Amino acid sequence: MTIIDKTADVPAPRGSTENSGPLLDVRDLHVEFKTRDGVVKAVNGVNYSVSAGETLAVLGESGSGKSVTAQAIMGILDMPPGRIPQGEILFRGEDMLTMGYEERRKIRGQKIAMIFQDALSSLNPVLTVGYQLAEMFRVHQGLSKKDAKAKAIDLMDRVRIPAAKERVNDYPHQFSGGMRQRIMIAMALALEPDLIIADEPTTALDVTVQAQVMDLLAELQREYNMGLILITHDLGVVADVADKIAVMYAGRIVETAPVHELYKRPAHPYTRGLLDSIPRLDQKGQELYAIKGLPPNLLKIPTGCAFNPRCPKAQDICRTDVPPLLSVTERDGGELPGRHSACHFWKEQIHG
């Protein structure tokens, strides 16, 4: 009934292989929303890239801009009130923001697909799951109803939904939470995209089911050599599956690092604070460290470093100058590949 496996079986992260250059490259992306109270600056200059077969985890609290960035990539932002005043989103070297509507539509779903957080509200309750899955094939590949349905059953088998043939005509409410999330994954996988964006795919699930779904996702990613952007606020889930991590705060990336490095030696006080504030399963600590204060109001982001009002290390310079995202090096100047930090005092943070 149960599979017992060692996590050691999970292969080591792979770098980019063929066709050089990243799959997706986000450069200096800005997103803002016009509201009655003023302009909400949700994303303020985000840079990240994902290669084929790689998993990038975007970590951040609510309101940090992690989901808005993903929506901008998918092209599903509500515009207006949303606006992208600046930035580029390069998919295989082409800027998607300057593309026409039809061109964009060809990429969406076929090349980049998205998995949403809440499967119950993302699936249409009045259509059968089979119909919704088959829609992908009918619309994008022009298959007949019958062929599309056969493909939908295949897909449901692939994401290990038991008795797929009988359940293809069931409605979303007839499935459990974990099964619904599998259907979401199947839908994203339908056209074998190059990149999947998963926005909090397991937040609504129980831990036992969460482990099943994350394993399935990792396995399918390996099989198709897809890039994966995993958006989450759970530091535990990230530690399991990510190759590299980007930590976001108030619409900016404050730190990037390979997964092991980030947990061992965070180079930004915000990351340090996050790691210290989660209770641990394997040890019972004393009082939890809590980052004081609240995440900033995006209508009026603090001047200088956005984290300065909550930072235990803040100095005058933090209140006036925005820290750029700089490369982090060893104490002797040795390079640490993939590591960046947007803190004036990253040296003190990482080297104690």
Next chain:
Amino acid sequence: MAELKKNDEAAVDATPNVMPVETVDASTTQEAVAAIEAPVERGEPILQVRNLVKHFPLTQGILFKKQIGAVKAVDGISFDLYQGETLGIVGESGCGKSTVAKLLMTLETATAGEVFFKGQDITKLSGRALKAVRRNIQMVFQDPYTSLNPRMTVGDIIGEPYDIHPEVAPKGDRRRKVQELLDVVGLNPEYINRYPHQFSGGQRQRIGIARGLALQPEIIICDEPVSALDVSVQAQVINLMEKLQDEFNLSYLFIAHDLSIVRHISDRVGVMYLGKMAEIGTDTQIYDHPTHPYTQALLSAVPVPDPEAREGRERIILTGDVPSPANPPSGCRFRTRCWKAQDKCAEEVPLLAVPERFKSSATPAAHESACHFAEEKDVVHAA
């Protein structure tokens, strides 16, 4: 039903964690209220739950409703809550944790079983005595966005319990009391006239906690109090709850699905599966020496925020979902997902008791576990 009851009674007898109930015979309401208001020593049981059962009927037909079955949300659980301690209850969604909370709050009527608050069975109380009990058991809800009335000011929300229990705060004193409470939970007392939408999630949960504290209860039932909050804010609220517990000598029943948080805050932990208690013990017993396969699977599935510790850990990935509580498996309810299941598991309901093999030894594995093949296995620490 009768057979099930007999089994559970046997389980209670074998259970050291459950103390014999000293009932209070109160012939008049006055006596009952007096018993409820009597103080309890630290370390004495304040709430004793015995064979609690809640079945929700499933009906068919519109005019002539016919019962065709029942969702067995809670099916015979027993535990004690001691004065000043935190008892954590964990389990997957649908295992009956929240129904237990509602039963203890007397928001639902129990199908069978007893809940003794200071020796008084609250499932049988009514009128003034029940009101006195309710004053002493308060609740903090999961979702701070929907559990506060958006049309009421914070002052009205926190002060509302005083309308029902005016003896706690005389009318002229209320505003001051509410401001004191706001201060206690770390909010600015000047916010008294603001509305819930003007606060962030963490601040709203503080308002919910202030409301729970308003009547100076002895027990607070927290149903997933931090699961809707961000990580950094979660730590603030947990610290606040621990501080309040020390300050007001509160007993918490802490219901959550996040096992790390439950370990952090709890003195004892109970693991529920499909309406039954699978394992109960102190936090060390449960987390470092689990003996029930379900607990082991649950613990091993928790993602640990440390990639290195992660790699040495064994993972047990359960297949399938929780079976329907309307039609639970015979015998042990976990057997359909258990890798140890044998014929015996389908026939006999395992009792919640200290496993025979650990009984004589003083190991931490000697705590109650409802499994025929209980075996100690450390799944939390790296091998």
